[in-house]
Amino acid sequence: MASKIGLVIRREYMERVSKKSFIITTILMPIVMVALMLAPALIMMMSTTDTKTIAVIDDSGAIAQYLEGNEEVHFITPDQPRDSVMADDSLFGVLVIERGILTGNSAAKLYTNAAGSISIESNIKSQIENIIETEKLKAYNIENLDQILDDVRTPITLQTFRNEQGKDESSSSSSAISYAIGVAMTFLLYMFLLLYGQMVMTSIIEEKNNRVLEIVVSSVRPQQLMMGKIIGIGLVAVTQILIWVILMTVISSIVLPALVPADMMSQASAFNAGTIDASTLNADPDLLHAISIFGNVGYILEIFGYLLLFLIGGFLFYSSIYAAIGSAVDNIQDAGQLQSVVVFPIIIGLIFAMTAASDPNSTMALVLSLVPFTSPMVMMVRIPFGIPSWEIITSLVLLYISFIFMVWIAAKIYRVGIFMYGKKPTVRELIRWASYK
């Protein structure tokens, strides 16, 4: 009997893994993800190629000479009369600074000939604020003002650490990085649950539609067929993740050390251990943190280990509902409405996971990460923040208990559904089928 399930699993697995589309998506997906992450940076690099010119008409006479241009914008003070400057549309814009600006009685106005830019606006605003601040400080006639200001303005670095008792060292943590990892993992989980769950459903509908089912069930019990299919497709998902884990491990332990300069690597590890001297720090702390995380194979394995546990539990839970739906309908169009039973809670889970990402310790986040319908997504987003392990274990136990229950119900619906042709059933009918002897 067990070997029959084995045969079904093997068939389902081989059919998918040997497909070209599987191999292509497995390779392309990480590339697309990296590309998506790098895209904003690339776009910025490309858009800074042309420098915009802003003409400054300074009625106060206190600002214009201190404005500093950068690669994005540079300032000119034109000699022409105001009207002709305003009419010159070769300029990006005209900045008019009114007389009372130092006393705060009037504003600076920017007239643009093209669409405005947030970065230019905030650049101008902060420059003017700084200039006014400096001007006003000068008015107090303090001695050695420049020296004092230099001394006062000290850049600081905020490092956060997980305070873990029982461990000798506290490990470094960063909310920004945890947030990014949590959200990325949750999206991955969400995508896999929907994609592979639907694959189970489509495959069952196909089997029913072309009547190969009639031949298969004369050798295999319907429940065995359903379980074999779910496990076989689940293994495809696990395979895909494992391939990525191996890729990341290779990148982390071989490629990353080769790419990143040695002094940055040593800074990253010192940073992670909390022994770094802030005055020697010459890189962005978040970047260092990211490097130290991607360079930490143990951490990658841990996070993906959790991902797999929640993926398997969540997949078995949701795909058995998908299987029940697939067995009940004749074609994918009919499945649309019934599918909302699955898609709805998954999307709700995703939405709440986003909320939980900004406050992982709220009661709502805790509760939703324990309820099986939403727990895979919400728990996955919280794990990178470092939460008590009892919460993770409870969540997993609840998820696994409920998937056994869900599989049991789905098998009952499936057994009836696969022989029902023609009529499109309702959710109520599905529930009634589950109660058949």
Add this chain to the structure above:
Amino acid sequence: MDLLTVENVSKQYTGHKALDDVSLAVPEGSIYGLLGPNGAGKTTLIRIINHITAPDSGKVILDGHQLTADDVAMIGYLPEERGLYKKMKVGEQALFFAQLKGLSRSEANYRLRQWFDRFDINNWWNKKVEELSKGMAQKIQFIITVLHEPKLLIFDEPFSGFDPINAALLKDEILRLRDNGATVIFSTHNMSSVEEICDYMTLINRSRNILSGRVADVKASYAEGRYDLTFADDPSAIAEAITPMVQNHVIFPRENGRTRMSVKLNPDAQLRDLIEIANKNADLRGITESVPSINDIFIKAVEASNQ
């Protein structure tokens, strides 16, 4: 010796009874026709025999013991509505189904190669099923059904969709399997094929078994005392003369210079008396015993049981 007996099997679905106290016995080594109008309950009965669904009451005995899930290895089933995995290669797919029936991979491979040789289809092995025509796919399905050499074969409308050449090939194969010791259950509403190849039959109508027995016996029981007489002239003159010895008579419209009269003799009347009267009063040209076709019996029995 009966290979399969079905005893008082009933099966209820919500709102309707699919099988109502059905019993039948399939003798070993026979071809057994399972007849009935659409929706009579044939497919439900076949699913119960295949251990796909369980009966509400009654039992199924196969080869001397009550049917269990392991017995499916002894059964080969070709469903009426059948398909194959479209994206899978023919050989790989046949191996998969053979292994599901309990054959080892190497044994399955060996037997498949023999069948592929027999049907001369070795070049299909690495084709995907979606590349095959319907008739080709049906051959593969047939091979899959019989490959594990089951004792009991169940064919549900096997000839539907076959072209005449392949239907003849299939018929020969079924007869050959029977001769090699297999027992065949044959579900159909194609009556002529029943007459050609079935030894026994059961007629199911409205969830009940309304007629069972040897095909020859069933036909004889419906033939009793019915004769067709052919005349060169008008036989209405003799109608009165034969009235005492027949239960009824029918004169058909004249056709090609002949008039046909069908009569049913009283049980105590003698055929030679009928011939004598007919010969004396009209120009009698021929007489045959009219044996009803299974088709006639089917319609008659179904109509009678529907009343």
